[in-house]
Amino acid sequence: MIIDIFGAGAIGLLFYSKLISSHSSATIHLWTRISEQASLINEKGITIQTSTIEQQSEPQLLFPSTTQRAYAIDQLNDYSNVTKADYILVTVKQKDITADLVSNIQQRADRHTRIICLQNGVRTDMLWTSPWQVYAAITTEGAKRVSTNAVNHTGIGKTVIGSLTNLSSTRVGNMPKSIDKEEQLRIQPLLNELEQAGFDIALSNNIDKDIYRKLIINAIINPLTAIWRIMNGELLVSQQRLFVMQQLYNEVIEVYQAAGIEVSSLWWEEIVEVCRTTSTNTSSMLADVLQGKTTEIQWINGSIIQMGQDYGIPTPANYWVYHLVEAMNRQEDH
Structure with missing residues (x-):
């Protein structure tokens, strides 16, 4: 083999x-x-x-x-x-x-x-x-x-x-x-x-469901850790950070439901658990930002924005984190 x-x-x-x-x-x-x-x-x-x-x-x-x-x-x-x-x-x-x-x-x-x-x-x-x-x-x-x-x-x-x-x-x-x-x-x-x-x-x-489950996890943890430059576990240290996470989460769920994607009521708890179990991890997007590399924001939150446009669902939270990370990409490249 x-x-x-x-x-x-x-x-x-x-x-x-x-x-x-x-x-x-x-x-x-x-x-x-x-x-x-x-x-x-x-x-x-x-x-x-x-x-x-x-x-x-x-x-x-x-x-x-x-x-x-x-x-x-x-x-x-x-x-x-x-x-x-x-x-x-x-x-x-x-x-x-x-x-x-x-x-x-x-x-x-x-x-x-x-x-x-x-x-x-x-x-x-x-x-x-x-x-x-x-x-x-x-x-x-x-x-x-x-x-x-x-x-x-x-x-x-x-x-x-x-x-x-x-x-x-x-x-x-x-x-x-x-x-x-x-x-x-x-x-x-x-x-x-x-x-x-x-x-x-x-x-x-049903790999599609697995992909969309992983996508919602990445769409919340990756951009926020990259913007705030924190480890995964630090997302949970304040109500303000949890509030922002929840806004992104609710927005992605609304897009998924409009698209007919099967969602689970357990996903929010799973995201919180991922933050706990990888509390000292640097997300891949934060690592890219720190190294001055182009991130995967286009394929993560950018995908959510595109799906929102396809199904007529506004995605302002994803829009802002997308452009904030994109702006860092350009800043790091110069």
């Missing part, structure tokens, strides 16, 4: 390091954006440490075997004759899924390859052409990239994989696309490898 991972940020490094630490018999390729990172991992190893409320571990230094190497994406042409991947995990951020990246990924894919995309926000997977078996995945695993070859596992979560009903629009309402028994058999070997590596992973026949 050959598993390729495209993207060596926090989530990519987490999946890669846990797979190689599980003594997997699979061939694992990690594809990085720059050659220096690939060389460092191959020569100096990769360090993983678990730092969660439930568990603290000492840093573990792992050295990739000859079948678990890291490669730079610009080296793809040198490996055109290497057997294609059975599974490809795409762990880059939504903003980095470009036509060029998709073209690069497809060099490692054959018709039997299953491509699993782990991104936040409403998807724009129409870049993938029809022959490819592309799946969406949502993970609540927490990870922080400490350096180019070190990652902290900051939160134990769950990963679900499923088939999307609508790849190119924020309009929803189609029936969920279930995964048939034949397809379950084809993807089960990957699930087995990830379970052996310590991941809680499952197939979903």
Whole structure:
């Protein structure tokens, strides 16, 4: 079995390091954006440490075997004759899924390859052409990239994989696309490898609901922590902050209901619990702002705004946090 991972940020490094630490018999390729990172991992190893409320571990230094190497994406042409991947995990951020990246990924894919995309926000997977078996995945695993070859596992979560009903629009309402028994058999070997590596992973026949559940969590926690420059847990320290969170929450729920998206009365409590269990975490959006990188605000709150426009629901709270973060993007870039 050959598993390729495209993207060596926090989530990519987490999946890669846990797979190689599980003594997997699979061939694992990690594809990085720059050659220096690939060389460092191959020569100096990769360090993983678990730092969660439930568990603290000492840093573990792992050295990739000859079948678990890291490669730079610009080296793809040198490996055109290497057997294609059975599974490809795409762990880059939504903003980095470009036509060029998709073209690069497809060099490692054959018709039997299953491509699993782990991104936040409403998807724009129409870049993938029809022959490819592309799946969406949502993970609540927490990870922080400490350096180019070190990652902290900051939160134990769950990963679900499923088939999307609508790849190119924020309009929803189609029936969920279930995964048939034949397809379950084809993807089960990957699930087995990830379970052996310590991941809680499952197939979903309603990945759309999982995506919109993750979206509402991100639409509240990410922009507010980025604007206020605080850790996740600090969102809960005052009634004023909870009030702002509630305004965003109510607005997203109204949009979802207008769009016919199934909502849960438990989501608010779940958001509060996420803030508690990841209290010392820096959200990915805050990390991007602090590093002067472009954020995923367009695919998170921007998606809510677009859905509101599609269904005639005003979204002033999302509008303001969207533009505040966008303004920081531009400020940080200059």
